[in-house]
Amino acid sequence: xxxxxxxxxxxxxxxxxxxxxxxxxxxxxxxxxxxxxxxxxxxxxxxxxxxxxxxxxxxxxxxxxxxxxxxxxxxxxxxxxxxxxxxxxxxxxxxxxxxxxxxxxxxxxxxxxxxxxxxxxxxxxxxxxxxxxxxxxxxxxxxxxxxxxxxxxxxxxxxxxxxxxxxxxxxxxxxxxxxxxxxxxxxxxxxxxxxxxxxxxxxxx
Numbered sequence: 150x151x152x153x154x155x156x157x158x159x160x161x162x163x164x165x166x167x168x169x170x171x172x173x174x175x176x177x178x179x180x181x182x183x184x185x186x187x188x189x190x191x192x193x194x195x196x197x198x199x200x201x202x203x204x205x206x207x208x209x210x211x212x213x214x215x216x217x218x219x220x221x222x223x224x225x226x227x228x229x230x231x232x233x234x235x236x237x238x239x240x241x242x243x244x245x246x247x248x249x250x251x252x253x254x255x256x257x258x259x260x261x262x263x264x265x266x267x268x269x270x271x272x273x274x275x276x277x278x279x280x281x282x283x284x285x286x287x288x289x290x291x292x293x294x295x296x297x298x299x300x301x302x303x304x305x306x307x308x309x310x311x312x313x314x315x316x317x318x319x320x321x322x323x324x325x326x327x328x329x330x331x332x333x334x335x336x337x338x339x340x341x342x343x344x345x346x347x348x349x350x351x352x353x354x
Contacts (some may be wrong), residue, residue, distance in 0.1 A: 160217035164242020190254030214262025236263030290331035297324030
C-alpha cells in the first residue's frame with residue numbers, strides 16, 4: 150500500500166513538470182499561459198513558439214504519461230489498478246501542476262503516453278481516428294475529444310480489465326471537462342482551426 154501511494158505521488162509530481170511552460174521561459178522569457186490560448190500544452194506551444202518546441206513538448210508530455218504508468222508497475226506490485234491510478238495521477242499533474250500554481254494544459258499528450266502502456270492497440274486505433282479527424286477538419290480540440298471518448302468503448306470491446314475501462318472513462322470525462330469551452334465554440338462555429346487565425350481561444354492538447 151505504501152509503495153503504491155509513493156508511486157502515485159511520484160507520478161503526479163512527474164506530470165506536474167510542464168514542459169510547455171519551461172520551454173517558453175527558456176526560449177522567450179515568457180509565461181506561455183499569458184499568450185495564445187493561455188493553455189500550457191503542445192498546441193499552444195506550436196502557436197507561440199513554433200514547430201520545433203511544440204514537437205519536443207508533445208513528445209516529452211507523452212513520455213511523462215508513460216513513465217507514470219511504468220512507475221506504478223514497478224513500485225506498485227504490478228497491479229492494474231495501481232498502473233491506472235499512476236497514469237491518471239500523471240495526467241492530473243499535467244492539468245493541475247503543483248509547480249505552476251495548478252494551472253496547466255488539457256492533458257491529451259500525457260493521456261496518450263499513459264494509454265499506450267495501458268493498452269497499445271486500442272489507443273492506436275483511437276489515435277488514428279483522431280488524427281484523421283484533425284486532418285479533415287483542422288480542429289485539434291475535436292480530434293482530442295473524439296480520441297478520449299472512443300477509449301472506454303474500445304477498451305470494453307477489446308475485453309480489457311475493468312481497471313483500464315474505468316481509467317478510460319475517467320480520461321474521457323477529464324477531456325470533456327478540460328475542453329468544455331472548446332465544445333461551446335465548436336457548436337457556435339467560433340473554434341479556431343489548426344493553422345488559422347485566432348478567434349478567441351484556440352484548441353489544444
